Amino acid sequence: MDVMGRSTERPVKGSKNPHPGEETAAVGSDFLQLDIGEAPPGGRTAWLAERLRSAIADGRLPVGARLPASRVLADELRVTRGVVTEAYRRLAESGQIAGRGRRGTVVVAAPAAPDHRDGGAAEAGPALFGSAPGEGVVDVLRALPCRIDLSPGVPDLAAFPRTAWLRAERAVLAGLTPADFGYGDPRGALALRRAVVGWLARNRGIRTDPDEVVVVAGVAQGLGLLGRLLRRDGIRRIAVEDPGSLGARQQLEYGGHTIVPVPVDEGGLDVGALRACGARAVLLTPAHQFPTGVVLDGERRRELLSWAAEGGVVIEDDYDAEHRYDRPPVPALRSLLPEGVCYAGSVSKLLAPALRVGWLLVPSGRRDALVTAKRYADLGNGILTQLVLAHLMESGELERHLRHVRQRHRRRRDVMLRAIGTQLPGARVHGAAAGLHLTVTFDDVRGGLLDTDVAAAALARGVKVHPLSWHRISPGPPGLVLGYAASAAHEIDEGIAVIGEALRSGG
Structure with missing residues (x-):
């Protein structure tokens, strides 16, 4: 069968x-x-x-x-x-x-082979979670074998549209000439840049032109390239959301920038605190803040765009923007102030991170410098993947895939919400309206247990999670960041039960 x-x-x-x-x-x-x-x-x-x-x-x-x-x-x-x-x-x-x-x-x-996964995880847990997160710590955790992976930031990889991808790949290959396999435009294939323009217009309210799009190897490379441009302009201090993505923060730090934390509350980034900190650039996730899931509210958006119009540089990571369940997505900041916002998007959370395809839109004054930085970085992304993705976008297959995985993700989110209600009484849930993860915080943890202790205890039992403190710069309530999109329902139930056991046993 x-x-x-x-x-x-x-x-x-x-x-x-x-x-x-x-x-x-x-x-x-x-x-x-x-x-x-x-x-x-x-x-x-x-x-x-x-x-x-x-x-x-x-x-x-x-x-x-x-x-x-x-x-x-x-x-x-x-x-x-x-x-x-x-x-x-x-x-x-x-x-x-x-x-x-x-x-x-x-x-x-x-x-991974089950005979080795829990033992290795038990040994790695204390070292991994026992101190402040070091460089590459997320990659180390990702590589560890485990029984159930509730790490955030991964879509339902089992739902990757293999049949549609193969069909598009055959169609693309049939139409290529020998010359198409040579070096291409460092900005990316024109077919993909055109397709991205249509995708952003339909899904994010952004009106742009193919000449304004630069294809990059995911948002991570995009941040690295933008960092070079900002250093060229004398900007070495970049404000970030707190809590905010550890990976993004480390990407900027690796590029030689000083990170300035700006608090996030129920309305999103505190723009008043941004002004007060004196940083000339800010990286944020306004459509679905990582990891809290809040949306930058209307008043804060107006304040932020005013700050940008006065010369501030806004880097908009449009994280998880397509994966909304309980409300329509808010327009991208880029759609409101094209000359004040550097916009970054990708297909990592929509299709698969392994594709390494994303895009950048920057104000016109920085566009030539961005293309030059991309040229010297790698001469441009691989052409075949770009053309296949363009075919999926133009044919409507990508939107069909989005509708399909949105339903799967929502069902798994509901499973996790029910499991948290049963196994983690007293936990407060954040970010349920969208995305691929939930964040839970605890007002009272038995014996003053740290969230890193809970994460280490869960890992020793074969379950991966992120402690919320990894994504904080300033102190805050303990919590966990729990991905649900890549796990089956029974794995989510079992994983949350393991976390409950770790909390009740004090680690």
Whole structure:
């Protein structure tokens, strides 16, 4: 069967179906030597899903391997077909298996081996969370194996539109000439710049021109390039939101800038505090602030644009702007003051970070310098990915994908909200209206427990989260930043339960 429940596979070679009247000491299967007698009462689905996940991780089911039809495996194990189809569904949601039509259900990705993940995490936790976050700490955490990953900033990677991407790639390749494989415009492929113009007009209210768009390798590279331009202009102090993205802050610090924290409250960035700090540039996420999820309110937006009109430089990271669930998205700041705002966007949260495609719009006086900086950085992004993305944007496939993942993300957000209500009583939830994560804060943590202690205890139990203090500069209430978009519902439930256990046990 494929993940939709259609029976299309043949039984794995060597499998057998017990006769109805045959008596056996244990009901099992030749496939992976599964013995249903090992499953706990009421937990057959979770048991089967974990056995399959372990087999994928340790190589017994390598990428490309075909699973038995759900009816065949259910007959062998003497369970209802629903047990098998639900186990398959869980692995499909977490991106390890996928339906392949007549080929059936096959393994498409392997997680870390379960025998090593919790032990390594237990050893790494105290060192990772025991001090102020150092350079590259997010990458270190990302690389650690774990059982459940609730890190923020990752979309539903299992939902990547592989079929649409392959179809677009074939169409693009069919139309390319040999000359198209040479060095291109450092600003990016004209087809993508045109497509970005349409995308921003439809989704962010920004009216621009292809000549104003510079394609970059994600917002991270965009910040690095903008940092060079600001240093050239004598600007070395940049204000940032507090709390705000640790990764963005470290990107600017690596470029030689001094970071100036500006507090964030229910209305977003405190523009009065921005004026008082004396910084000439500010980086912010006004549409969906990371990590609190607040939206920069109308009065603050007017104050900020007034500050920009007086000569301040606004860097708008349009983080998670498309992923709104309970209200329509607010217009981008760039749409209101094109000559005062440097705008950065990407497809990392919409499609996948691995594509490394984003775009920058800057005021006209900085545009030539930006193109020069991009040219000397890498001569421009890879052409094929740009053209495929342009095809998806122009054909409407990207908007269809957005509608699809928005529904999936919203369901997972709701699962996390319910789990937090059950497992983390007293926690305050922030940012539920949009995005790919929730932030929770705790007014009273048992024994004065730090959020880094909770994160370390969760990691020791195989669950990754970000402590809120990683994203703070000034002191504040302890909390956690919890991503939900990339995890299946049962993983979210289990992960939040682990966090609750860590809180109740004092770490």
